[in-house]
Amino acid sequence: MSQHRTTDEGSDLARAWARVRANLRESAGVRLFDQWLKPMQLDEAGDPDRVRLTLPSAFATNWVRSHYAERLFREFRAILPDIRSVEIETAPARAGAAVVSLTAVPVAAPVVVAAPAAPASDVERPALEPRYTFDRFVVDASNKVAFNAAKQLAKPGAVRFSPLFLHAGTGQGKTHLMHAIGHAFMAAVPGARVIAMSAERFMFDFVAALRARDTFAFKMRLRSADLLLIDDLQFIAGKDATQEEFFHTVNEIMGAGKRLVISADRSPQALEGIEQRIIGRMAMGLVADIKPPSLELRRTLLDRKVADMADVRVPADVLDMLAGRITNNIRELEGALNRVIAYAQLTGETLDLDFAIATLGDVLRGSMRRVTIDEIQKRVSQHFELKPLDLISARRARAVARPRQIAMYLAKRLTTRSLPEIGRKFGGRDHSTVIHAVRRIEELRDTDADVDGAVRALMRDLEA
The missing domain is CATH 3.40.50.300 (P-loop containing nucleotide triphosphate hydrolases)
Known part of the structure; x- marks a missing residue:
């Protein structure tokens, strides 16, 4: 087995980690990456065939474990085939510092995503999510x-x-x-x-x-x-x-x-x-x-989710509001609950109905109405004084290309369509073109007031 942590090759793991981070940033998007994945640190000490990643809080550790453990293992193995496991842990507190747990889900034992032991059995182990039973x-x-x-x-x-x-x-x-x-x-x-x-x-x-x-x-x-x-x-x-x-x-x-x-x-x-x-x-x-979940089902799911987090208390009116307002997507519903709990714990504020509504303003507004890609194309064309056919044409002039990118960004943000589906609705473009458009508009919203203003205006119009 190659010792990729030796002095001669001491930077191999670091280079692999840099590539993994770049891949995650591209696939997850800037905002999700910055919020959950960017804080991860690589610990290069230890066994040569084991990757150890740490995060600053127990809550963040559990979130990354739930959503990205398998993905991280596959990314590292694609670059360094000798890697046998990826461990995701909470970074130890500084000496003398109090340890604060943001969730009661046990985190003492790291989650280990490992390759099958070779070759005691030739039976392939499927990548199944442990929680999905x-x-x-x-x-x-x-x-x-x-x-x-x-x-x-x-x-x-x-x-x-x-x-x-x-x-x-x-x-x-x-x-x-x-x-x-x-x-x-x-x-x-x-x-x-x-x-x-x-x-x-x-x-x-x-x-x-x-x-x-x-x-x-x-x-x-x-x-x-x-x-x-x-x-x-x-x-x-x-x-x-x-x-x-x-x-x-x-x-x-x-x-x-x-x-x-x-x-x-x-x-x-x-x-x-x-x-x-x-x-x-x-x-x-x-x-x-499987039809959209009923109100009763959504409420039951939230109760079960809260029950899994000992010492976490969420008022009934907050759970009622979440179940009543986020109606189509269970994953979005659970994400909203995680978000209000995390924000309350990180800010020290009381988790009540007003706090939840303020924290989830964009989520609640987005869940009020579902828009279609056709509607988005129509509104964007009107806003930029173009013909709807321009957005699906092969024209690359900036006066057309930038509105097209904004329309793709809105389609990804406001609809449940997949990247290939969005690409097909824009003249049969590849899903990588959609990814590029989404990333470009995310970047411009931070630096270009005109682009950000146009996106905000269009979102208000489409969600109205």
Whole structure:
């Protein structure tokens, strides 16, 4: 194993960390990165095959663990293959200083995301979120069919239906159910081969296999799965070669009588840019939708979230307000709760209804009404005195390019559409173009008063 922390190579880990930070900043966006990820520090002391990252508070540590532990491990392994684990811990307090815990979730033991021990077993360990289990999924009429179908598919024995196709909007629990199936099936069938990945990861891995001229290994890996979980099918829309391989993989899994679970943000028939033969295969199994969470479900979720944080008290009227105002996205709802708790703890202010409303002003305004990309394009065109067709044209003049970037930024900020979907709505542009536009407008809002004023005016107009 290479000792990448030796004197001769002492900067390898630091260089890797710099690349990882740059990748996180690009993918997460400036604001999220600065708030949660930028404070992370690399501790270069210790074993050569272990990465240790520290954060200044327990609350921040738990947030990064929950949202970025797997991502950090994959990023480091892509640069330094010898890395076996990534540990995320709270930095120790200075000698003599009081230790203040911002949350009662235990943090003494670090979360370790590690590669499988080699080669005691050749069974692939799926990247499943530990929190996403059936017993932590809150059930009501909006998701009962999907929940029961998921539990049925996770049982050992003969497969009653496959594939299971779950569809729901962003943050409504479909990924939770998929990972719960994986956990339950591995518990029921020790040694089963379970593979979980996003459709986007399927595409990246397939393209990498093509470039390496090793598609056979890629095919055998996926088709040997006893349970294959593919999340967010909409991400391979318009990718003909990827869809060809995906179709054959689906056929092999179904033909072998194995378990297949697919998710997307809409029903199979409503998917754009997906081949009809793939849609036909999805419809052959069980299609289950998850509807937007009811008020009762949203309130129950908040109660459970607060119960998980011992010594944290949130007034009932604050929870009622959150459940009543943030209606479509469970992930956004939980994020809003985390935000008011963190702000209250960091500022020392009383967490009451007025404080919550002031802290979540932008979130609450954004949740009042959902806008479409078509509306955004129309409003931006009117604001800058352009034709709507200009925004989807190939014109690169600054008078058109800057409004187009603003429209893409607003589409990412105000809609739940994916980056590829936004790109397609702007003349078939690639998702990387959308990422560039979003980052550019975020930067200009901090330095260009005209751009910031235009964005603010358009957001007020669209949310009105």
